[in-house]
Amino acid sequence: MTIIKELLRDVPLPRMVKVRQKFNAPEIENVAEAVHEAINRAGVLDRILPGDRVAIAVGSRGVADIPVLVRETVRAVRRAGGSPFIVPAMGSHGGATAEGQIDVLAQLGVTEAATGAPILATMEVEEIGRLKNGLPIYIDKFAYEADKVVVINRIKPHTAFRGQVESGLMKMITIGLGKQKGAEAAHAFSFKYMAEHVVEMAKVAIQRVPIIFGLGTLENAYDRPAKIVAIPAEEMIHQEPELLLQAKSLMPRIMFDPIDVLVVNEIGKDISGDGMDPNITGRYATPYASGGPQVSRIVVLGLTQKTHGNANGIGMADMTTQKVMDDMILEKGYANALTSTVIQVVKLPMILENEELAVKAAIKTCNAFDLSKTRVVRIKNTLDIKEIWISEALVDEARQKQEIEILSEPAEMKFSSEKVY
Structure with a gap:
């Protein structure tokens, strides 16, 4: 690495300023109460007969207050006379094993103790039909055998395709409840047809x-x-x-565009299915989705603890560190890539000895006209962009934005002191 250090020795690192981004953000005060209000308003509890075994499908994403959402749904089902149980509905996640999916739920706080309902996990599925193009449709065996099924999910933009329906309830039915085989089938024809397939597959599932x-x-x-x-x-x-349109209007964003270098402190499956949400970074693994800022270089400095070595999404970075590589468990990301057929997310970026060199490499190659005035943004992860760091070159622009509050004086960029060589 001696020659690399020499090549990067004189690359200037900008001083950084901490700022707060202010978003219009309506929020529910009492989530538990809101669950019961929504269910009562929909008038769906009368569909549950006394003694019905009701499968409640729960996914792997970090949905806000998911233990509360599940717990209160369990209580509503039980109040209606049903016997609720939880089934993991997360496609191939959790290493595509029943035990792994139970563990994913536990990491989200969804346990029998927390929700008041048992968890029945299996990777076995039942084929319930096929689309006209021959695509098979699968459903979790426990859900198929239940008297009734309820699905819980967040509705949001997808990271790899655009359509009238993206991430949400219908995708949960087709891919989440389809387990590994269902996820594999749904992705077989690529994300180009995903918007169409999710809807058509969900229609069949709802009928059967x-x-x-x-x-x-x-x-x-x-x-x-x-x-x-x-x-x-x-x-x-x-x-x-x-x-979905409402969800898109509520999404956060980085309020600077273009960006020469985006530094992401951590990525992980608990942050986004893509490790870092392309809707925030502007860097997509497929040509079937777009949006977000124009970013020349992305640097990833770490993996979240909860991702347990799954570095899915690292392929969207341009630079990373040897420590990230050491923390990676390749087969976990590869399992996702093989199921989704999107392999760009697990390709390897340029690997540098430490964080400082990774950022310097990004600055050197970002093609800015003046490397002493690069537009650098640093975030913790794509879920947490309320408070971010910006380079001095962006401060004047920040002062012109009512949605930006400057929180600090310029300071040297901080890096982990851990050395790997």
């Missing part, structure tokens, strides 16, 4: 599986519940597109 309703949440820019709705199964196709 006793799904009674979905509990959907919209989150504000600070990842707090802004709206909770219960949608009867037959109304999902009509209501979810409008809710």
